[in-house]
């Protein structure tokens with residue numbers, strides 16, 4: 001098996017490239033690799049290159065697919081999208097609007113990926129991503145959270161056929177059953193999936209009242225999401241089969257619950273470690289002593305402050321951070337010291353402090 005190249009590397013763009021950069025680079029490379037611009041013996045090689053950059057562009061120009069690729073790599077794309085899904089929604093014509101005829105090379109490309117053929121068969125439903133807010137404490141302990149979201153399901157009335165009960169399907173009048181139509185814009189011409197029948201070649205005669213002929217309806221779903229201890233911002237929890245409905249009996253896509261952790265009043269998370277700040281009284285910083293600090297468990301622990309502790313000094317308490325999502329091993333707690341400067345002193349305290357100042361040769 002050949003290892004698939006990284007999409008960013010293929011286009012030669014950085015991981016944080018903007019959509020505009022990606023489009024510009026793709027446009028430049030597409031012109032460079034266009035098989036018709038090369039001698040016959042080079043055409044095959046260029047065609048492969050062209051396919052490669054077009055696939056990379058199709059993924060990286062789609063924010064959802066790009067995110068999935070960033071998180072899960074090729075495996076994330078391969079498990080979620082068919083070759084056809086990869087190219088669906090990519091408007092190549094807008095990329096090449098001022099350039100001559102790119103049509104034939106795209107036809108090659110779509111033939112290569114089997115796009116037109118696949119359009120007719122059952123299609124797995126799209127994946128869905130829904131954000132879910134939790135607190136840092138919930139991320140620490142793990143929790144179960146109710147989640148309400150909308151997704152498409154197979155229409156219960158027509159069972160997904162889209163046809164009104166008792167009516168049947170007929171040959172699509174727009175594409176005459178071929179499933180595709182030729183589309184042209186200036187010099188640019190490609191064959192596209194028929195928008196009327198979406199490549200199926202047939203349409204319903206009388207549409208189902210419930211779903212309007214689409215075979216699917218949007219429906220609210222209420223589920224309880226089990227959130228394991230140790231999740232972090234951006235952790236994605238996959239719930240199989242709760243995405244959008246598939247067509248013609250194909251399975252639904254998956255639901256990805258994207259965890260968002262609300263900012264905490266005490267702790268800042270850094271990987272599995274937690275960072276907090278505490279203020280200690282000036283005499284304890286000078287003379288040393290013990291102070292209590294809060295932990296993410298909600299309890300307090302004592303830490304000892306050595307004499308002469310300076311502001312910004314950081315103490316580490318081992319294994320009082322967040323649990324690792326996979327191993328459960330806890331990170332550490334880092335405590336940064338701030339020193340309280342008293343703002344209100346009574347006469348007795350002022351006298352004592354002045355006495356002390358005198359010993360340093362400071363006359364107040």
Ligand SMILES: [Zn+2]
Nearest residue numbers: 155158208211
């Ligand atoms: Zn229906």
Ligand SMILES: [Zn+2]
Nearest residue numbers: 172175194197
């Ligand atoms: Zn059609």
